[in-house]
Amino acid sequence: MHKHDIKADDSCCSHSHQHEQSHDHDGEHDHDHGDASAFKTYLPSIFSLLFLLVGIALDYFKISFFEQPIRLIWYLLAYIPVAYPVLKEAFFTITRGEIFTEFLLMGLATIGALALGEYPEAVAVMLFYTVGELFQGAAVSGAKKNIKALLDVRPETANVFRDGRFITVKPKEVSIGETIQLKVGDKSALDGVLLSDSASFNTAALTGESTPRTVKKGEEVLAGMLNLDKVVDVKVTKEFADSALSRILEMVQSATSRKAKTELFIRKFAKIYTPIVFFLAVALIILPYFFVADYQFKTWLYRSLVFLVISCPCALVISIPLGYFGGIGAGSANGILFKGSSFLDTIAQIKTVVMDKTGTLTHGVFNVKTIQTSLQEDEFFKYLASAETKSTHPIAKAIVAYHNQGAIFDVAELTEIAGHGLTAVINNRKVAVGNTKLLRKLNVAYPKAIDEEVETTVVMAIDNQFVGYVIIADEIKKDAKYAIDELHLLGVTQIVMLSGDKTAITEKVAKELGLDKAYGDLLPEDKVARLEKLKSQKNLIAFAGDGINDAPVLALSDLGIAMGAMGSDVAIETADVVIQNDQPSKIATAIKIGRATKRVVYQNIGLAFGVKAIVLILGAGGLATMWEAVFADVGVAFLAILNAIRIQKMKF
Template sequence: MEKEKHSHVAQEDGCCSHNHSHQHENGDEHDHDHGDASSFKTYLPAAFSLAFLLIGIALDYFKVDFFTSYVRMGWYVLAYIPVAYPVIKEAAVTIAKGEVFTEFLLMALATIGALALGEYPEAVAVMLFYTVGELFQGAAVAGAKRNIKALLDVRPDVASVFRNEKFETVKPDTVAIGETIQLKAGEKAPLDGELLSESASFNTAALTGESTPRTIRKGETVLAGMLNLDGVVTLKVSKKFADSALSRILEMVQSATSRKAKTELFIRKFAKIYTPIVFFLAVALVILPYFIVADYQFQTWLYRALVFLVISCPCALVISIPLGYFGGIGAASANGILFKGSNFLDVITQINTVVMDKTGTLTHGVFKVKQIQSEIDEAKFMALLAAIESQSTHPIAKAIVNHYGDQTLLEVTEVKEIAGHGLTAVVEKQKITAGNAKLLKKANIAYPAIIDEQVETIVILAIDEQYVGYVIIADEVKADAKQAVTELHANGVTQVVMLSGDKTAITAKLAKELNIDQAYGDLLPEDKVAQLEQIKKDKNAVVAFVGDGINDAPVLALSDLGMAMGAMGSDVAIETADVVIQNDQPSKIVTAIKIGKATKKVVYQNISLAFGVKAIVLILGAGGLATMWEAVFADVGVAFLAILNAIRIQRMKF
């Protein structure tokens, strides 16, 4: 399983790395991994070369007698080989695959040429600093992967399943739906399942990015990857291993970096054209001056061409840009947001219109008692109402019973349910009527006129055909819903729209409460599609749709960017969406936009830095004003600065 876990980590697209695997155009991978970036063996070649280089420079400086020309050459060649061998080998491999003009060939030709010209310290220094840059790149990639890899490590290797009158340890993919599994304190759920124990506390950080433990009660769903914080609990498996929420998340993570942003694709194409151009420019820099310059010296112009080759390596661009996007995906994962590709990090920065479903996105999608208005003792009122509603399976009835809590229910007899209206029954020898205004009108029971003005769901109670009060039942608004709308407006979103299948009056009231620009109610799934198409008629509108239900899948697919609420969202919505918010908080929409903007800013900073510095030093190199040392800075130094800039995304707070 460990091998399987690591194979899922998406490979960075670093064409400049001889320490990491390279994805070639034909899709195969050639692995040139020289060991773990943290191991001593990885750093040994660079350390050996650095020591020999420093000693050689010291011997040169003090003009030591035994350090003759041949000894000096041999000394620097020994310093050169450990760091140059992997690069030269990679150049040969890529040439064999038909990719001739790569940065590996440029580095190999430049440094071998420098050795031939007797510029030994410079040749060693170029390869050494290139290798050091690669080591820093390896560390940066490891850091960028850390948050994503944490997701891959949450999948347990085994499950404890009840078979043959005992619990047996088996692989999770062998457990069938309906079987019972056991979790001890500190163990992670290997599969999705229904909690059979009375209640338990779970750490859901791996799935949602939230550190606050979540209490799950009997009958509720426990997702694979959740960490049991209590004693021994049991689950009834509800999904196969491959269909679990965690497996879906892992699949999304695995494919995330395969979807490239336009900037990445452009840079990759650019590098393929740019590298052969600079190679032939370097050749021209050696040959053309012969016909133009009066005191032409081959060695001088060859050295300038070699400097030009070192400077021209596109490492800073090819490494740092994919790393910037990879860092953005990692930062989003740490915040409980899954981008299904780096291209969506670009799209989200352009969003100016956010369309949201109401139920499950801005509200919890669970009915709760919002207000109690009683003309008798409230405790007595709720005892009677809960008793009669306990005889119904309607979600509104369940909300009332849940609000009443674990108190003992009164005995109920002669229950009669009137479909679409409510209930009548006898409780404590009193005739109880509970339902909507239609029921009371039908029974000719008078009630206050203010009740007819209520837009939210209302349950009225009458005792012996006398009105005594009512409760308002409403879908609970998420705590951060208003904050989300406010911050969307503050982050460049000019229009926030709410679409709902709920009554128009309820939708309008919620929109006013949350400062939503436009709201539409009484919509069927096809109406939502029509409404989104209407919004998209504005050519300037870049639309994100946020939803969670099966009926949201068409609008998720139609929008420029589909975002699904992943904790309670339907499988279809999650599969269709481009971005998944794992903890269902609408404020995470804003977080996702901020991460996208930060990633784009870093990527464009790296492009400007790389092009700016290289252009200056290329001109200086061609004019003989830059040496190999400046070339090292222009190549490795800029790449290193770009890498440091890219990994800043990991440390940002959103």
């Protein structure tokens, strides 16, 4: 992905970026211009400004030598450095069939002003227009900053094991199944599974979380994760282009190509508006000849040129895409990836938010919550972990993890009973582990209060005697309650949870978090049916989920939100917005960013149209000079750009 793939707009107002884009090279990181390069970019404008100011001073003090042709030559020297790129672009756009552009408007207006002897005005218009373009470039660079930071986490090399040794190659040259080595401080270039016993990684590039993450042998390592403590080996499971990090970068790359309706309207409007303005300017020269008694061509030509400068649509075609681009950048800075500016518009209007439970509002990881036993706790867990150590079930994994690699007994005669649990001979004793249905099947007495427990319960009997139970629960995320409260404060009228978990557990979580509605025991098709019923209420609906089973609902919703860059591939591909760090509170942040972007865009539209309408009327009536025209065009563009880049500075 290169710098020219991420741009605020591809309108004709971007001539200052075309030179910049030509310096990008494949496979290289993008770097900002150094001080010398930046100075070189601004040098023509500085030169023109100095000549303009000296020329105005010479005019003001009526210096004797400052007469024609010296005066014309002086102002031409001030005009050419800033006018040449604009006139050149006007020529090229005409050869491409795009006649009515702001380059042509600016060229005609300033050349006309020179012909009328209004030299300072001609130079000032072109100078401030060029400065506006440079300012736009600086604003776009600022908006890119957060997005481009993602590029800095993409490793350029990988150490792959071939022919008995590790060699350095480009990541795209590594095949699935090969082994790569990560030294301390290395970032993984590809997705894979850990071959070493364990390792600690910084996952901030993918999740925004600075807390190190411990990965054990056989667990997943993702591209962009930073190795913190020792040399480790990773077996590659995905090609470079399919890695989690590459998917994120691809999302960012394509984000600016998906335009919002407002942005698309302004582009279409500018294409119609510019030729209309041109012909109105021509009419302003011709028509007064038939209606004005003391018609003077020079006067009406000047008014026409003022009209051209005022009516240039630059403020709109620069600031509106820049506003949306700023919103996407602000999202990236907050760990939120918007796949296009259209989704900023959509999220600003959301009134109903539907969420999955597991992995969205809860961690999706089972943990031992409560232990009740008549034995010593260590002994109880030694038997329990011994029985569960061979199982791959998430609940069994939670029990073994809680035992934390403690000593276990040898297991014999292990028998699984579907839907009930298992029996085994452990330490020469008959052990049964499972749910209460298993104990009833074996005629083992147990406290009936266990049947009333909402959470998942694992009971154990030894030699047909009940010895205790553990409660396994999925933990609610720390910011889940805050997320729901924030959404309510933002005016979201309905927050609904859909879950495949038991209805009793779903309702308990919903009550704890303050959700408006919750539905449990849902299959994927049941979630779709529920969402269709909600859509019939005519509200725009956002759905947040993380699993493969959430993909149909993500696709059906007006706005799909995938929780976590490390969530299911299908969910991430289907979603319109990706929350990188799994925090549900980021949904509220995303809504705030969407609404702030919409406000800024509408403010810019109102500012541009309001000021231009007033000055157009004044210009046509001869009450506005070229200086007012400069403010109406470049000044409004400046203000609109400043307003647009505010989004980058806002705290959400």
